[in-house]
Amino acid sequence: MIELRGITKTWSDGHPALRGIDLTLGEGLFGLLGPNGAGKTTLLSILVLAVEPTSGERRYFGVDPARRGMRSAIRREIGFLPQDFHPIGVLTGFEYLIHCARMREIRLTRHELERRARMLLDAVDLQDAANRPSGSYSGGMRRRLGIAQALIHAPKLLVIDEPTAGLDPDERIRFRNLIAEAAEEVAVLLSTHICEDIETTCDRLGIVQQGKLVFDGTPSALIAEAPDEETLEGAYAAHLAQRKAAAAA
Numbered sequence: 464m465i466e467l468r469g470i471t472k473t474w475s476d477g478h479p480a481l482r483g484i485d486l487t488l489g490e491g492l493f494g495l496l497g498p499n500g501a502g503k504t505t506l507l508s509i510l511v512l513a514v515e516p517t518s519g520e521r522r523y524f525g526v527d528p529a530r531r532g533m534r535s536a537i538r539r540e541i542g543f544l545p546q547d548f549h550p551i552g553v554l555t556g557f558e559y560l561i562h563c564a565r566m567r568e569i570r571l572t573r574h575e576l577e578r579r580a581r582m583l584l585d586a587v588d589l590q591d592a593a594n595r596p597s598g599s600y601s602g603g604m605r606r607r608l609g610i611a612q613a614l615i616h617a618p619k620l621l622v623i624d625e626p627t628a629g630l631d632p633d634e635r636i637r638f639r640n641l642i643a644e645a646a647e648e649v650a651v652l653l654s655t656h657i658c659e660d661i662e663t664t665c666d667r668l669g670i671v672q673q674g675k676l677v678f679d680g681t682p683s684a685l686i687a688e689a690p691d692e693e694t695l696e697g698a699y700a701a702h703l704a705q706r707k708a709a710a711a712a
Contacts, residue, residue: 484675496668539568550609658699
């Protein structure tokens with residue numbers, strides 16, 4: 464569905480953020496791990512068409528965003544929940560979803576749109592808070608509203624950045640379940656530093672280190688690479704350490 468080939472990004476100060484990323488995404492849930500400064504945020508920004516790569520090619524459902532008039536069409540197929548998501552606090556959860564839908568020019572009648580907004584609020588367990596100002600929502604409720612707004616236009620690709628950071632254990636489990644349900648119908652990329660979120664939801668994961676995709680496979684395959692480790696977190700740490708030591712040699 465989505466293909467990135469040879470993606471690089473060098474900032475104006477000469478810093479190379481990405482150094483040739485090849486990545487293919489299809490239906491299901493893909494987890495993205497990487498230390499701070501590895502290039503994850505830059506990769507996500509390029510994926511959602513917020514930032515242009517320095518070089519490389521992108522294809523979305525067979526369409527090149529470099530083609531004239533294609534960027535808007537591609538953006539309508541992408542849902543994005545950024546790490547710093549904040550709804551418009553004076554709007555209720557229901558009003559905010561309607562606002563997002565209108566901003567994305569969804570071609571539904573008013574009745575159909577309101578029905579979809581109610582359905583999504585119910586799916587993210589916010590039906591009882593639908594008419595409350597979203598500014599009064601807890602952190603977990605805001606993240607769940609963020610999932611609803613990212614899905615309001617029925618995208619084919621859902622990109623989620625650090626969704627469970629700062630949430631309590633119950634909210635984290637609830638949010639992981641929401642993401643897993645969404646992945647049954649769309650391609651989902653989940654970027655996080657919490658290995659447990661990926662271990663419990665993702666069949667496939669990638670690791671970005673120093674601007675390169677240094678691993679792309681299953682969680683069990685990563686664990687198998689570190690026979691002394693029994694958890695994904697331990698195997699991930701061992702993988703990073705091994706790559707760092709090899710680069711310094």
